[in-house]
Amino acid sequence: MMRVSLVAVPRRGRLHAAKMAVTAGAAATVAVPVTVVGCLVTQLALGPHRSPIDASGGARALIGAVVHLTLMSLFAAGRCWGSAVSATTEPAVDSPSATTSSV
Structure with a gap:
């Protein structure tokens, strides 16, 4: 999917910024409840040694x-982005331009 979007969109910077904004929004949306629930579960597990919220x-x-x-999550998405960009700029092994014929 990433390779197709990189080929289809001529302005990669704008595409990259949009994907990172969506990734950050989704990650923050998931991180807030996960963090709060994790804190509450930890407080319950600590029993009498817990600290007030x-x-x-x-x-x-x-x-x-x-x-x-x-x-x-942005770091991980950036790493995936770098892999996809390098995959679209390097010629495929099975393409005719990647091999030389000595016939």
């Missing part, structure tokens, strides 16, 4: 976790 730095830690998950 409104403890100092608690909100900052949750925001940091959401930002971290979002940035890691």
